[in-house]
Every structure is written in C-alpha cells, then in structure tokens.
Amino acid sequence: xxxxxxxxxxxxxxxxxxxxxxxxxxxxxxxxxxxxxxxxxxxxxxxxxxxxxxxxxxxxxxxxxxxxxxxxxxxxxxxxxxxxxxxxxxxxxxxxxxxxxxxxxxxxxxxxxxxxxxxxxxxxxxxxxxxxxxxxxxxxxxxxxxxxxxxxxxxxxxxxxxxxxxxxxxxxxxxxxxxxxxxxxxxxxxxxxxxxxxxxxxxxxxxxxxxxxxxxxxxxxxxxxxxxxxxxxxxxxxxxxxxxxxxxxxxxxxxxxxxxxxxxxxxxxxxxxxxxxxxxxxxxxxxxxxxxxxxxxxxxxxxxxxxxxxxxxxxxxxxxxxxxxxxxxxxxxxxxxxxxxxxxxxxxxx
Amino acid sequence: xxxxxxxxxxxxxxxxxxxxxxxxxxxxxxxxxxxxxxxxxxxxxxxxxxxxxxxxxxxxxxxxxxxxxxxxxxxxxxxxxxxxxxxxxxxxxxxxxxxxxxxxxxxxxxxxxxxxxxxxxxxxxxxxxxxxxxxxxxxxxxxxxxxxxxxxxxxxxxxxxxxxxxxxxxxxxxxxxxxxxxxxxxxxxxxxxxxxxxxxxxxxxxxxxxxxxxxxxxxxxxxxxxxxxxxxxxxxxxxxxxxxxxxxxxxxxxxxxxxxxxxxxxxxxxxxxxxxxxxxxxxxxxxxxxxxxxxxxxxxxxxxxxxxxxxxxxxxxxxxxxxxxxxxxxxxxxxxxxxxxxxxxxxxxxxxxxxxxxxxxxxxxxxxxxxxxxxxxxxxxxxxxxxxxxxxxxxxxxxxxxxxxxxxxxxx
Numbered sequence: 119x120x121x122x123x124x125x126x127x128x129x130x131x132x133x134x135x136x137x138x139x140x141x142x143x144x145x146x147x148x149x150x151x152x153x154x155x156x157x158x159x160x161x162x163x164x165x166x167x168x169x170x171x172x173x174x175x176x177x178x179x180x181x182x183x184x185x186x187x188x189x190x191x192x193x194x195x196x197x198x199x200x201x202x203x204x205x206x207x208x209x210x211x212x213x214x215x216x217x218x219x220x221x222x223x224x225x226x227x228x229x230x231x232x233x234x235x236x237x238x239x240x241x242x243x244x245x246x247x248x249x250x251x252x253x254x255x256x257x258x259x260x261x262x263x264x265x266x267x268x269x270x271x272x273x274x275x276x277x278x279x280x281x282x283x284x285x286x287x288x289x290x291x292x293x294x295x296x297x298x299x300x301x302x303x304x305x306x307x308x309x310x311x312x313x314x315x316x317x318x319x320x321x322x323x324x325x326x327x328x329x330x331x332x333x334x335x336x337x338x339x340x341x342x343x344x345x346x347x348x349x350x351x352x353x354x355x356x357x358x359x360x361x362x363x364x365x366x367x368x369x370x371x372x373x374x375x376x377x378x379x380x381x382x383x384x385x386x387x388x389x390x391x392x393x394x395x396x397x398x399x400x401x402x403x404x405x406x407x408x409x410x411x412x413x414x415x416x417x418x419x420x421x422x423x424x425x426x427x428x429x430x431x432x433x434x435x436x437x438x439x440x441x442x443x444x445x446x447x448x449x450x451x452x453x454x455x456x457x458x459x460x461x462x463x464x465x466x467x468x
Numbered sequence: 469x470x471x472x473x474x475x476x477x478x479x480x481x482x483x484x485x486x487x488x489x490x491x492x493x494x495x496x497x498x499x500x501x502x503x504x505x506x507x508x509x510x511x512x513x514x515x516x517x518x519x520x521x522x523x524x525x526x527x528x529x530x531x532x533x534x535x536x537x538x539x540x541x542x543x544x545x546x547x548x549x550x551x552x553x554x555x556x557x558x559x560x561x562x563x564x565x566x567x568x569x570x571x572x573x574x575x576x577x578x579x580x581x582x583x584x585x586x587x588x589x590x591x592x593x594x595x596x597x598x599x600x601x602x603x604x605x606x607x608x609x610x611x612x613x614x615x616x617x618x619x620x621x622x623x624x625x626x627x628x629x630x631x632x633x634x635x636x637x638x639x640x641x642x643x644x645x646x647x648x649x650x651x652x653x654x655x656x657x658x659x660x661x662x663x664x665x666x667x668x669x670x671x672x673x674x675x676x677x678x679x680x681x682x683x684x685x686x687x688x689x690x691x692x693x694x695x696x697x698x699x700x701x702x703x704x705x706x707x708x709x710x711x712x713x714x715x716x717x718x719x720x721x722x723x724x725x726x727x728x729x730x731x732x733x734x735x736x737x738x739x740x741x742x743x744x745x746x747x748x749x750x751x752x753x754x755x756x757x758x759x760x761x762x763x764x765x766x767x768x769x770x771x772x773x774x775x776x777x778x779x780x781x782x783x784x785x786x787x788x789x790x791x792x793x794x795x796x797x798x799x800x801x802x803x804x805x806x807x808x809x810x811x812x813x814x815x816x817x818x819x820x821x822x823x824x825x826x827x828x829x830x831x832x833x834x835x836x837x838x839x840x841x842x843x844x845x846x847x848x849x850x851x852x853x854x855x856x857x858x859x860x861x862x863x864x865x866x867x868x869x870x871x872x873x874x875x876x877x878x879x880x
Contacts, residue, residue, distance in 0.1 A: 464658035467832075
C-alpha cells in the first residue's frame, strides 16, 4: 500500500514534469540574440525594455560572437531556440543563400522605402549602421591625420599603428592609402594586380602594425599609448570617450561603413513574435533612442531626422560623415573572402 | 557401465564449465559495456564523422546531376557542347531559390573565387532571358566566363561523392587542370608552416616543462611527507584554477607596464620594457606554466616508488654522486618521464586559447584555424581536414615514441 502510494505520487510528479517540459517547449519566450557589450546595453534600453513594457511579454536576450555555426546547428537539427538574431553582412548573404534564415515578409516589417537602401535585403533588415574609422589619441598626436595616406606615413607620424587582424577592411584601407578613390576600391581589388598592390602597400606598414581582434582593444591601445593611430569601430571610440573621459579623435574621411542585420532563423517557432520585435526595433522612435545610446546610425530615414546635430556628429551615416565613405561590399567578400583571408594569414605569419 | 557413466559425467562437467565460462565472459563484457559504449559515442563515432566530413563532397553531384552526365564525354579543354549548357540550365532552374543553391555556390567558389556571384547572377537572369535563344547563347549573354573551360572543369571534377580537395588544401596542395597534385602558389596558403609551428611550440613547451619539472619532482620526492604535501598543494592549486584566470593573470604580469617589466626595470636589468606579450615568449611562458603539473605528477609518482638505496649502494661502491644519480637513479624514472613528455606534448598540440590570447599573428597553432573554419566561415570540410591531419600527425609521433622507447604508455 505504502509502496503503491509512493509509486503513484512519483508517476504524477513525472507526468507533471513532462507536461511542464512540453509546455515550456511550446510557449518559449521570444529570444533575441545580439553581440552584447555596449551595443547590447544600448539595445536593452532602446528595444528590449520598451517592447517588454508595451507587450507585457518577457524577452530573453542572449549575447554571442556572431558564430553562424550555432544557427546552422539549430536549423539542421530543427531545434531552433533563437528567434531574432543580429548578424553581420557577410553572414546575412551566405546564410540567406543556404536557407539558414526565413525570407522576410515585408508586410509584417514595414515599408521598404522607409529605410536606407542598404538596409533592405531578402532575409534581413538593417539593425544599425556602423563604421570602421581611423582613430587617434588627441593628446599624443599634435597634428591631426586626415586620411589613410597619413596612416601609412610613418615619417610624419612615427609610432605603431593598430589594425584588425584579417584581410577585410585592411586591403581597402591600403588601396585608399595608395591613392585609389573610395568608389573605385572594389573595382581595383577585383583584379589580380589590385590584390598584389594592396598586399604590397600593407607590407610597407607591416613592421609598424600591432594587430587587434576585439573591438574593445583599439581604445585601450590608444589610451595606453601602445599605438599612435588605429583602425577602430566608431561606436567603441565615442563610448570610450564618454565612459573613460578620453580624448580620442575620429577621422571620418574614407571610412568604411557597414550594417548589422536582424534575421529570423529558419523554422523559428516564434516567427510572429520575432517579426513584431524586428518591426519595433526598426521603427523611428526606438531607432533614434538607440543612436542616442551608442554612436551607431539609424537605418530608418525618419529616425535620422529626429536626431540633434550633436548626436549626428558621431554617427557614420550623418550627411557630413558619410561624404567620402565606402560601403563594404558584401558580394566582393563573399566571392573572395576565403581566398584573401587565407592569403592574409600566410602573409601575416611571414 | 562405469566407463559410460564417466563419459557422460565428463560431458556434463565440460558442458557446465563451458556454460560457467560463457557466463563469466558475459559478465566481464557487461562490466566493460558502459566503457565500450562511452568510447563509441564519445570517441569513435565523432572521429568517424570527422573523417567523413573531411572527404565528403555532396554539393555538385546533388545539385547538378544532368550537367555531370552531359560533361562525361567532354574533352576538358574547349567550351563544352551545347547539351551541357542545356543540362546546366535545367539543373540551375531546379536549384534556384532552394537551400542547395547556396551550398553549391559556396563549394564551387572554393575552386574558383568569384564562382559564387557568377552562379547567382546566372540563376537570377536565366529566368528572364530570351527563351527563344539556345541555352548556350543565354549563358554567354549573361557572362562571357561561361565560355572558359575552367568554370566547367570545376563542375566536372566534383562529380563524385568523395573528394581529396580539403585534405590536399590543408597541406597547401591542390589538383591542377590535368588532375596532378601540385603546390598552391607561394604566399597564398600557409598550413604547412602552421603545422610546423604547432609541433615546434609543443616540443619547446615539453622540453621546458621537463627541465623545470624533473628537478622539482626530485626535490619533492626527497622532502619529508608533511613538507612534500605542502609543496604539492602549491603545485596543485594553480592546476585547479580555471585556465582563463591563469591566462588573464599572465596578461597582467607580462604587459609592458606589468609587474615583471617594472621589477626588471627597477632592478636595473633592462632599460626599456621587454615585449613579453602577444609574441612567442608569452605563449611559451603561459603554456609551460599551465602544462607543468602534467609533467610533474607522473614523474613524481614514479620517483616515489624508486628506493634511494640503489643510489647509496652505487656511491658506496665508489661512484661519483652525479654519476650515481645519472646512471642509476635517472634510468629508473624513465617511465615517468616518458609518460609526462607524451602527455604534455599531445596536450600542447591541441592548444587553442592560450596562443589566441597571449600570442601574435605568427604564434597561432592549428586549432585556431580549425575554430576559424568551424565558426567564422562555416567551412566544416576544411576544419575536419585540418583536424584529421593533426590527428594523423599525433598518431605517427606516438608510434614513433613507442618504437624509440619500446614501451606502452603508462603512468609509471
């Protein structure tokens, strides 16, 4: 009798557990995945908290490093636990071609003409605009550099330079330093001679280069005086100026700008909620709020008009800063990325 | 009568014994069954899958079966026959807008950079091209590159389910137009250098841990029990600390304004701070520190079982103390040295996070590139091939070790 009672309570408990597990699998909260850090904090204030308040539903935020291997594993095993994911341009195109992401239904997102042209893609919509710029420490450099040619000029500006470890952007910067106009960079880089020219120019600077990998490194390296100039993500520079009261300066001339995108992994059970989130995060109000938190530009045209001159001065796609800029070419890097990164690896270890 | 009884008895006994024997074997098997299952699930199957990935080549044969058939009789040096264009138009029409389009384009782009965008451009424009034209004219109207045999060879060469492409590429080799194995152009790939570097770093770290670990183990084994325990704890506490914490600690110590440089400058040993971080020095220092216990512990456990009476006997027979140590004591610790060396070397070969955080561009080991291809470019074929070659190298070195030392791996 005792035993059977125990058994039956065990059975009830396990049935309850199973039901709870099944229930949680069905009604999982919306999961938003971003790159964390200062960007994640800004999204928390501008997107997550206001939408939670508006809809009354909890949103789970996960930070990752952009590894699409995780998304691929989820989609392949039909166990998708991420719903709205921030991805970089290269991953967007490749993942879209390979069926990793849902094709967007624009009726649920918004009018295409409300957004800047580069933000509208088959599987994704821009999350924000960011840029790789030339940054220097205003305290250590008396004369201000103005272009990539100055970055390469070690006579006029002696000292080390920080550059991101990888072929992407560095080859473009090298060509611009060699006198190629921003609009011609990918045309030149598409030829064999252009690649040789870019690597030759990089070799010139090689003894002076200190490589960095994480976006947080350039402000630190500049502040510590390890390097006199560095390539850097523009948002990190203004965040460091605000947070640590540094006087780092940004050269907007010849910057390379790019977008991060929102995608929905194929087969997400929360597709409707994810669409709602993306619609919210790309609407004018939250977009403007986001750009006030961190110096990344809005992709919604109406949001750009909402911002004051002081905020705009730090944004990559303000009319002033975007004048002589280059949009990173997705197609070029999709075709030549592996080849050039491999060559860069071989070059950098020599 | 008695003989028949005996015979039936022996038969019964033999039967019973065989049954008992079988039962014992079954029980023994059941005892090791969890281990076998564990090894199968955790080791054999993943490694088998890894090997398969390294040679798996399904993309072209899956997406372009008719094109492959049409290219069977092609001479490989001229523009292919119109039938091949027709077949490709049909195949691409089916693949367009499916997930296979991306994997196909990616695979062909490995062969010729630029193939990806050519393929997508062609798929997009084929639908809207003038249907009265022949397929060949439509293709050439979209892009002149379709007249070049190179782009067709990339398809024809991948007509089998398995390919040596990834394994060759991870040794800086490729097949040329005629199918011969040749080197990739100088400067475009450096995996051989990276393998060489991986083995060199592991070797140096192994030697450093041996040089540091052997005297330390000897000293601890000579200490009275209480003191030995205390020193052992000093060795083990860092060993139990998270590897990331220890690496972060080394960054703090070794940076330009760090404790080590400040101490050296205040002692007047150096004028300008030494570069100890983001280069090979930092990698050697941290890896030696992290792997030292793996050298120390096997040697120490062997040393504990070596009685020091032999050494004393040798000295009392007239041997020089150092000769007694070197010729009598050290050979008895070889099993520990062998085990420690092998353990440290094989662990060092797979190191990833330490060189990634403390090394520069020229100090990354092969695991860094395995992670790069796995996470960043999602080229899992390449990641598997690199891992496979590393496994092969490790097994070769292990068999070499066994031949040289003439013994199995054991912890003393």
